[in-house]
Amino acid sequence: MKSKSFLSRKVQVELGFAILVLLAMAAISYRAMVASTESDLWVRHTHETIEKLQDLLLEIESVESSYRGFALTGKESYLAPYRGSRSGAERDEAALRDLTVDNSEQQRRLTVLDKKVAEKIEFAETVIRVRRGQGFAAASRLLDQDEGLRLMNEIRAVAAGMDTEERDLLEVRTSRYQASARNSKWVIRLGWLMSLGFLIAATMIVRHDFTKLRRAGDVTQAQAELLNLVHDAILVRNPADEITFWNDGAAGTYGWAREEALGRDPNALLHTHFPRPLLEIKAELAERGVWEGELTHVCKSGRQIVVESRWVLNRDIAGRLTGTLEINRDITDRKGVEETLARLAAIVESSNDAILSESLDGTIQSWNQGAERLYGYAAKETMGQSIALLAPLGDGDDTRDILGKIVRGEQVEHYEIQRVRKDGQRIDVSLTISPIKDSTGTLVGASTIGRDITDQKRAEAEVKALNGTLRERMADLEAANRELEAFTYSVSHDLRAPLRHVDGFSKLLVEEHQAELSPGALEYVAIIRDSVLQMGMLIDDLLNLTRVGRTPLSMQVTGLSSLVEEVRADLARANPDRLIEWKVETLPFVECDPALMKQVFVNLLSNAVKFTRPRKSAVIEVGTVIQDGHPVVFVRDNGVGFSMKYVNKLFGVFQRLHRAEDFEGTGVGLATVQRIIRKHGGRVWAEAALDKGATFYFTLGSGDDPQAESPTNSGGKI
Amino acid sequence: MTQKDPQILLVEDNAKDVTLTLHALREENLGNSIQVARDGEEALDFLFCRGEFAGRSFDHPPRLVLLDLKLPKVDGLEVLSAVKGDPRTQAIPVVILTSSREESDLVESYKLGVNAYIQKPVEFDSFRQAVKQLGLFWLVVNEPPPSTSFRPKEVIEP
Numbered sequence: 001m002k003s004k005s006f007l008s009r010k011v012q013v014e015l016g017f018a019i020l021v022l023l024a025m026a027a028i029s030y031r032a033m034v035a036s037t038e039s040d041l042w043v044r045h046t047h048e049t050i051e052k053l054q055d056l057l058l059e060i061e062s063v064e065s066s067y068r069g070f071a072l073t074g075k076e077s078y079l080a081p082y083r084g085s086r087s088g089a090e091r092d093e094a095a096l097r098d099l100t101v102d103n104s105e106q107q108r109r110l111t112v113l114d115k116k117v118a119e120k121i122e123f124a125e126t127v128i129r130v131r132r133g134q135g136f137a138a139a140s141r142l143l144d145q146d147e148g149l150r151l152m153n154e155i156r157a158v159a160a161g162m163d164t165e166e167r168d169l170l171e172v173r174t175s176r177y178q179a180s181a182r183n184s185k186w187v188i189r190l191g192w193l194m195s196l197g198f199l200i201a202a203t204m205i206v207r208h209d210f211t212k213l214r215r216a217g218d219v220t221q222a223q224a225e226l227l228n229l230v231h232d233a234i235l236v237r238n239p240a241d242e243i244t245f246w247n248d249g250a251a252g253t254y255g256w257a258r259e260e261a262l263g264r265d266p267n268a269l270l271h272t273h274f275p276r277p278l279l280e281i282k283a284e285l286a287e288r289g290v291w292e293g294e295l296t297h298v299c300k301s302g303r304q305i306v307v308e309s310r311w312v313l314n315r316d317i318a319g320r321l322t323g324t325l326e327i328n329r330d331i332t333d334r335k336g337v338e339e340t341l342a343r344l345a346a347i348v349e350s351s352n353d354a355i356l357s358e359s360l361d362g363t364i365q366s367w368n369q370g371a372e373r374l375y376g377y378a379a380k381e382t383m384g385q386s387i388a389l390l391a392p393l394g395d396g397d398d399t400r401d402i403l404g405k406i407v408r409g410e411q412v413e414h415y416e417i418q419r420v421r422k423d424g425q426r427i428d429v430s431l432t433i434s435p436i437k438d439s440t441g442t443l444v445g446a447s448t449i450g451r452d453i454t455d456q457k458r459a460e461a462e463v464k465a466l467n468g469t470l471r472e473r474m475a476d477l478e479a480a481n482r483e484l485e486a487f488t489y490s491v492s493h494d495l496r497a498p499l500r501h502v503d504g505f506s507k508l509l510v511e512e513h514q515a516e517l518s519p520g521a522l523e524y525v526a527i528i529r530d531s532v533l534q535m536g537m538l539i540d541d542l543l544n545l546t547r548v549g550r551t552p553l554s555m556q557v558t559g560l561s562s563l564v565e566e567v568r569a570d571l572a573r574a575n576p577d578r579l580i581e582w583k584v585e586t587l588p589f590v591e592c593d594p595a596l597m598k599q600v601f602v603n604l605l606s607n608a609v610k611f612t613r614p615r616k617s618a619v620i621e622v623g624t625v626i627q628d629g630h631p632v633v634f635v636r637d638n639g640v641g642f643s644m645k646y647v648n649k650l651f652g653v654f655q656r657l658h659r660a661e662d663f664e665g666t667g668v669g670l671a672t673v674q675r676i677i678r679k680h681g682g683r684v685w686a687e688a689a690l691d692k693g694a695t696f697y698f699t700l701g702s703g704d705d706p707q708a709e710s711p712t713n714s715g716g717k718i
Numbered sequence: 719m720t721q722k723d724p725q726i727l728l729v730e731d732n733a734k735d736v737t738l739t740l741h742a743l744r745e746e747n748l749g750n751s752i753q754v755a756r757d758g759e760e761a762l763d764f765l766f767c768r769g770e771f772a773g774r775s776f777d778h779p780p781r782l783v784l785l786d787l788k789l790p791k792v793d794g795l796e797v798l799s800a801v802k803g804d805p806r807t808q809a810i811p812v813v814i815l816t817s818s819r820e821e822s823d824l825v826e827s828y829k830l831g832v833n834a835y836i837q838k839p840v841e842f843d844s845f846r847q848a849v850k851q852l853g854l855f856w857l858v859v860n861e862p863p864p865s866t867s868f869r870p871k872e873v874i875e876p
Binding site for chain 1: 734735738788820838842845846
């Protein structure tokens, strides 16, 4: 923020100035200190030179006394200190030469001094040599010449000059040192004063800024209260990504109370889903100070919301990063609407139906891909064109008519109309037309959804034609059925009556006129009556056969055993003189038409009885076997059987495999059996051998009949 | 009058069947009180005491009606329906004696309240046997309803 960078710059300038001044002060005091130290060195140096000079004089005086002593006494013991002092003097001379190297006057004096000292030592050596060679007297003479004393005085004089020079120097240097020390003291005092000044200034500045900060804090508090009035979710997180501020809007938006949210990482708390990697967002935030984008958050309730998020970096007065201000606006609903609109647009565009809109004057205003496919025109070819473009010549009034209805606010549904494609082909379309109103409710146009029903119309026409044919056929069939019914009725009624009369009057003829008839006539009458009975049976059998075809099955769960027992009992009664061994197994309960099923057993068992007539002991078995996983009912006899050569004729109407003289019959019974079994969806077949009996098998319903598996089917299928 | 009231009404259009039926009934001495109607209309006139039979009284109904189904003018089922639909005649026993063994005829007859249904056997012996048994049963064995039951309800109830 501007105020913060301003403060920062000001502080920087102030600090820089203080540092510069203090650095200058330090430099000055350092220089003063160096100068003072140098002055001090020179004072010490001068003291040292004076000391050395005195040392040298002492050594030379020691040399003087030593050689004199030897000269007087001749004792070698005096020579030892002589030699020590001589080399000491030489050392002192060298030291003095080093100490006074900076002073040419002193060096010159030192050269003179050296020369005198050398003369002195030479004199001393001469004295020593004389004493040794010539004895005391000669030596004494030398000594008395006062050469030694003269040299000594000259040395003292030079040394005194040097000493004076050094003491003058000492005076000068001491005063210079004192001046520089005084300077240093002043510089240090000044520096201390300035530091104090800076300290005071800094304290004042800091106090000033603290006041400002405190004021800023008050403002922040007021702002926070204001922020609580905002519906948007506003939160502040510190650099460690911990929430430090959480307004009422945030609590309302996310369901997390302030005390729950504070200290939490918002991205963890709200399961934030970022549009881009967080690192990139943070980089942009650091660079620009602000970031805006859409985030997905999960509320406490688990509801997922989309927010428009704005992040702003927060800095304190010193410009330090204190956190990030995040303002989130819930735009889930808006997103929902946007998504719905986008989805609707996609649906319209991707629809297979032709969807277009037109203004009230019939100008095409939108045209989807479905319209492009259906009518063959691209959108750019039709936009702005009249809808009449699609109307076949002379059918323009239809479109007017539709628009008229739309203007009256009516919706037109499944309006079937012919349209012309771009390639000129006529197509049948079904139109659903709805009014389009603007936001004020004013009718501005119509939307039309069109579907190609050409194939549908063709199919409808075909179905209609087929239905017509079917109806004709049905009528034919019904007529045929009525004819058949009338025929069977007249057969059962009208044909039987004459037969009954023939038989009745034949019988009365025999009864009432027996005496007048010859035995031959009576035999003829008997033949007539036999033929009548034969014909009666034939008619009954034929009626049974046709009845199977005409009447619908009346299915019931039926125990086959009881049916067989009824039939067996009837047959046993009808044939009291026959010896028949019946072997009847327990048979299953099945779903069948009981009346027709009884007919099956009547026909099969009476056949068995009939064809075992030549057997003294007839055996007739009824039971079930399993074939191909399905139960099969069989009826077996040990009768005359038949040749399998003729098995294909066995179930044909009027087909007989035996001569009528041997076994009476009409040739209809097995045909009836087959018809009944087939009507039940089953199959009947026979195995036999000539004179070795016959076995008839049948099933009811195919094995794959779904009802066979049905748990509601209490009776099994055979 | 009572002596002359016929006990059996035979409704049969076929003269040969009439002959054979009467022959069978006479053998059981039931042939004397038989009224023969040759079509449905004549049968209804007799039963409802109208037209040719206007002089008859509902108080003396026949004890048995033998009714063929296939009849000229008014067929047997219509006659049955009229008899069983009228309180004055509904107690009269009606037995269908017909060549038809059509299931629809059987069902319809019983729905209308027929008392018995017999298919005429082709074989004369069986036919004669059936007719004789019918006559004996209904005229000798069976107890007829009291004649008051034939009066119209409004007459019975005060």
